[in-house]
Amino acid sequence: MALLYAMAIAVLTLYGANLLWLCRRSAGAGRLIPDASSDLPRDPAFPWPFVTVQLPIFNEPLVVERLIDACERLDYPKDRFEIQVLDDSTDDTPHLVTRCIAAGASRGVRIVHLRRPNREGYKAGALQYGLTRAQGAFIAVFDADFVPRPDFLRRLIPAFANERLGAVQARWGHLNQNASLLTRIQAVGLDTHFAVEQLARRRANCFLNFNGTAGVWRRDAIVDAGGWQADTIAEDLDLSYRAQLAGWGIEYMGDVEVPAELPSTIEGLRTQQFRWTKGSVETARKLLRTLWTSRESFRRKVQGTFHMTGHLVFPFVLIAGLLHVPLQAAAHAGVGPGQAYFGWMALGLIGFAGFGLAQIFAQRRLYADWPRRLGILPVFMAGTIGMSIRNTIAVVEAFAGIPTPFVRTPKFGGASGHRVSPGGFAGRRTAGSVALRMAYPLEFAMGIYSTAGVAYLLGTGQWDAVVFQLFFAVGFVLVATATFREARTKPVR
Amino acid sequence: MTPDIQKAVAYLKEGDAGQAASFLQDMIDRMPEHATAHVLLAQAREALGEWDRALHAWREAVHLVPTSPVIFRGLERAARKGNPLSHEPAKPEQDALTDIDSLIASLESARIVPRPDAASLPTPDLDDDIDDVASETLATIYESQQRYKEAARIYDVLAERRPGQAAAFRAKATRLRSGETED
Structure with missing residues (x-):
């Protein structure tokens, strides 16, 4: 037991230390406060290439008009871009789309509405289907809940002057960051990814990822890498690595922000996290071997591995949460590991510092009022711990290889698959797996267990362990109660 | 009601x-x-x-x-x-x-009485739907899209929601409605 716990702490420390390294590499990057977009190159002679803007949509009646409208207003020569609405909706959304298209056409924007005969391959299938009909040499992708600013293409496209550049990713911003505690917590997580991880990997010349939306691809790079494939549920990460292993570069432009809506329900967050966790582990399984047998530098291999397997921390978080109190109790009773053991375990603080520092760096880089925002960080840490049960299930499902048949996705999404998808392209809908439904009672149980642990540690005066245990208690109770209350009010979104 | x-x-x-x-x-x-x-x-x-x-x-x-x-x-x-x-x-x-x-x-x-442990925790707002998204970010996007009426509407919502800054938001809304822009 002591060994298992030590292993969990060691893994967490490793990933935390890696974050520390990323912090160091991102240091000195300056602020990323958006968006002084006034002085763009406006040379009329600039040879703006033809761009296809792809909008994969699945049942998004509430946001689709805002999205299409924003894309129609992109400040780019009207005869040099087209919009593809890749609409797999089964509800009323197509009617709304038709209306938007009429409005766009009257403004002289080229816009087409593509409906597929089926939903094979989900988002990857839709993007691939659109690709076969796209006229652009460059492909921009926006999910339904994003709102690009008019200057988006003008700022990203010039980067492709570098002929080996396969994709450019912009930074996600937030439209509803202050709507609730939940959205504030999520914003912290995404900010850390975009303002520390992506930035540092860019500066250290490591592998980056296209985040599925708010970026532009060079069409040749997509084709060269093997196209969009639907055998993982993180088609964005998968394509990113395949393209980079094929020699294409990915650029990250942290100073171009594309705001989006954060899921406003814990259900939505859960689904998104599930997709990212399971998808990245699937991608790791699919591509790690290729990565390590490639001729990339050792550092890029190591960082790529950390990147793709980052979500593996969750099972270890769970193990730590389960074993912490029993070990403390055993030590207290004089039968467990001694002081030296816990002394070594205290090294885990390095990992903890890594996680914390990365968040602080991100907030400082993005917001002028960052000190005021730091109060949310402990809640974010606890909330992340609280998600560890669902994310552990996602990891297990990915390793169990819950069948995700290899779909080569030639033209129409290819062979049929029986994959259970989390649905909605923006990842908002439920993933109805049986294992996931078990998460609710498990979270509830962990909440009680961890809280009892806090009480025990307080009762026996083991003050040094209380703070650590509090994170687990607050995290699981937070997630369990939020889920519980949400289930009672049943919002649709 | x-x-x-x-x-x-x-x-x-x-x-x-x-x-x-x-x-x-x-x-x-x-x-x-x-x-x-x-x-x-x-x-x-x-x-x-x-x-x-x-x-x-x-x-x-x-x-x-x-x-x-x-x-x-x-x-x-x-x-x-x-x-x-x-x-x-x-x-x-x-x-x-x-x-x-x-x-x-x-x-x-007939309100559902929350369990005591749930009441002690902050919980996300679940009822607000589309207005959740009223934020300065969105307002500036609408401005950059030259949709001044939409931007002004967002500032109105913000003014209501954050009384402390209401005057500033209302001033922006008025400016947008009167057709002036920053540049």
Whole structure:
């Protein structure tokens, strides 16, 4: 037991230390406060290439008009871009789309509405289907809940002057960051990814990822890498690595922000996290071997591995949460590991510092009022711990290889698959797996267990362990109660 | 009573049952467990003489609030009228609206009491939907898209939501409405 716990702490420390390294590499990057977009190159002679803007949509009646409208207003020569609405909706959304298209056409924007005969391959299938009909040499992708600013293409496209550049990713911003505690917590997580991880990997010349939306691809790079494939549920990460292993570069432009809506329900967050966790582990399984047998530098291999397997921390978080109190109790009773053991375990603080520092760096880089925002960080840490049960299930499902048949996705999404998808392209809908439904009672149980642990540690005066245990208690109770209350009010979104 | 429900009741009292029905149907699509909305929708369907759909709405309502005598009577009435064998002309009962008023009052006042441990924790707002997204970010995007009316509307919402900065937000909204822009 002591060994298992030590292993969990060691893994967490490793990933935390890696974050520390990323912090160091991102240091000195300056602020990323958006968006002084006034002085763009406006040379009329600039040879703006033809761009296809792809909008994969699945049942998004509430946001689709805002999205299409924003894309129609992109400040780019009207005869040099087209919009593809890749609409797999089964509800009323197509009617709304038709209306938007009429409005766009009257403004002289080229816009087409593509409906597929089926939903094979989900988002990857839709993007691939659109690709076969796209006229652009460059492909921009926006999910339904994003709102690009008019200057988006003008700022990203010039980067492709570098002929080996396969994709450019912009930074996600937030439209509803202050709507609730939940959205504030999520914003912290995404900010850390975009303002520390992506930035540092860019500066250290490591592998980056296209985040599925708010970026532009060079069409040749997509084709060269093997196209969009639907055998993982993180088609964005998968394509990113395949393209980079094929020699294409990915650029990250942290100073171009594309705001989006954060899921406003814990259900939505859960689904998104599930997709990212399971998808990245699937991608790791699919591509790690290729990565390590490639001729990339050792550092890029190591960082790529950390990147793709980052979500593996969750099972270890769970193990730590389960074993912490029993070990403390055993030590207290004089039968467990001694002081030296816990002394070594205290090294885990390095990992903890890594996680914390990365968040602080991100907030400082993005917001002028960052000190005021730091109060949310402990809640974010606890909330992340609280998600560890669902994310552990996602990891297990990915390793169990819950069948995700290899779909080569030639033209129409290819062979049929029986994959259970989390649905909605923006990842908002439920993933109805049986294992996931078990998460609710498990979270509830962990909440009680961890809280009892806090009480025990307080009762026996083991003050040094209380703070650590509090994170687990607050995290699981937070997630369990939020889920519980949400289930009672049943919002649709 | 929530503003939405007030609006629906107003439609009903004005006799505009069609409008009320489509408004309520929307509401129910968003909040399928809103018992009051189902009850009012049933009323509206009755007033329109659409007894089958009224019956459906009453059934949904009974499902949510199995104990209400008003709902139960409504269910019976709709079942009777919906039966093709009966040839009575459709006519809502006189006391229906007053009954409904008290039912709404009791439904709306019946709040679910949160468990004590849940109350001590901050929980995300779940009711706000699209207005959640009113933020300065969105306002500046609308401005950059030259949709000044939309931007001004967002600033109005922000002014209401953050009284401390209301004056500044309102000034921005006014400036946008008067057609001036920064540049």
